Amino acid sequence: MAALVSHPNIGTQSYGYLTSSSLHHEVGDNSLRFISRGLKIKIGPSRRGYICSDHRNFDRVQASASQTSVFEPVSTPLQSNTSNSQKKSNEVALILIRHGESLWNEKNLFTGCVDVPLTKKGVEEAIEAGKRISNIPVDMIYTSALIRAQMTAMLAMTQHRRRKVPIIIHNESEQARAWSEVFSEDTKKQSIPVIAAWQLNERMYGELQGLNKQETADRYGKEKVHEWRRSYDIPPPNGESLEMCAERAVAYFKDQIEPQLLSGKNVMIAAHGNSLRSIIMHLDELTSQEVISLELSTGIPMLYIFKEGKFIRRGSPVAPTEAGVYAYTRRLALYRQKLDETLH
Numbered sequence: 001m002a003a004l005v006s007h008p009n010i011g012t013q014s015y016g017y018l019t020s021s022s023l024h025h026e027v028g029d030n031s032l033r034f035i036s037r038g039l040k041i042k043i044g045p046s047r048r049g050y051i052c053s054d055h056r057n058f059d060r061v062q063a064s065a066s067q068t069s070v071f072e073p074v075s076t077p078l079q080s081n082t083s084n085s086q087k088k089s090n091e092v093a094l095i096l097i098r099h100g101e102s103l104w105n106e107k108n109l110f111t112g113c114v115d116v117p118l119t120k121k122g123v124e125e126a127i128e129a130g131k132r133i134s135n136i137p138v139d140m141i142y143t144s145a146l147i148r149a150q151m152t153a154m155l156a157m158t159q160h161r162r163r164k165v166p167i168i169i170h171n172e173s174e175q176a177r178a179w180s181e182v183f184s185e186d187t188k189k190q191s192i193p194v195i196a197a198w199q200l201n202e203r204m205y206g207e208l209q210g211l212n213k214q215e216t217a218d219r220y221g222k223e224k225v226h227e228w229r230r231s232y233d234i235p236p237p238n239g240e241s242l243e244m245c246a247e248r249a250v251a252y253f254k255d256q257i258e259p260q261l262l263s264g265k266n267v268m269i270a271a272h273g274n275s276l277r278s279i280i281m282h283l284d285e286l287t288s289q290e291v292i293s294l295e296l297s298t299g300i301p302m303l304y305i306f307k308e309g310k311f312i313r314r315g316s317p318v319a320p321t322e323a324g325v326y327a328y329t330r331r332l333a334l335y336r337q338k339l340d341e342t343l344h
């Protein structure tokens with residue numbers, strides 16, 4: 001059963017529903033606690049919402065694909081007039097999706113940066129994730145450079161009611177840019193640029209890549225393997241710790257993705273268990289202790305609202321049509337209403 005959530009600490013405009021199947025809430029003294037698969041986040045007077053740390057630097061950053069044809073360059077608040085930028089950056093959606101089950105998830109192998117595709121179940125999970133977010137606006141998509149995240153993003157978008165076409169931007173050379181150019185303004189408007197970035201890749205698992213997780217635990221001990229898999233700063237042998245993964249993934253998020261959000265773009269990121277854990281750690285201001293118990297399931301979309309420089313976690317949309325499961329804001333509700341009126 002879903003419960004209505006309305007609380008001053010997540011903004012007077014914030015209202016909507018969180019589903020008890022994916023996310024529970026408790027409202028206590030001046031605080032709201034979200035509990036989702038072991039993750040507990042308390043929003044109280046000391047941690048009101050989620051504040052971006054790097055906003056004063058947004059004039060120095062431009063998305064790397066800004067010269068491409070489908071992609072509109074970022075208009076940063078410092079470049080545009082104030083009222084326009086305020087209006088534009090009023091409130092946007094940020095969707096995070098961990099890829100669907102891969103062939104190595106199925107075999108219980110450490111995968112890391114090995115480029116493995118989805119299983120049939122993973123394909124179904126990606127389609128299901130797409131249904132869940134089919135009423136939420138998406139203007140730009142970021143994926144890792146790995147096929148499992150790219151398949152997930154593309155399959156999810158086949159379900160979107162707006163029916164825009166996701167197009168992978170090829171920015172690797174002058175020729176790639178020229179050869180993928182689109183010559184119709186109308187077609188560009190019906191497209192969603194997809195930026196693939198290695199920085200969003202899964203953490204590099206070093207010498208564990210390709211090993212069976214159970215066999216590794218039997219050999220090195222459950223505690224040691226849990227430490228390699230979930231601790232913040234202990235790397236697996238010759239691999240990246242979560243902290244090292246965050247150094248590239250969170251930096252990319254701040255430098256490339258936040259400016260898009262600030263300019264009014266709704267963004268979806270399809271990535272991996274650990275690269276997304278590091279980004280969620282940044283968004284939710286989790287400590288290195290808290291992040292240990294953060295687990296992400298395959299193919300589950302998570303919705304954040306970015307508003308007035310803060311990230312507000314709104315849970316996981318469970319279905320496209322159930323009124324009670326969305327963490328709707330007024331703007332998202334209007335977007336959905338418009339889809340209902342124009343598309344049926």
Ligand SMILES: O=C(O)[C@@H](CO)OP(=O)(O)O
Pocket residue numbers: 105109110111112113202205229273274
């Ligand atoms: O093998 C991996 O690359 C990751 C994600 O599937 O595993 P873990 O959950 O152990 O971090």
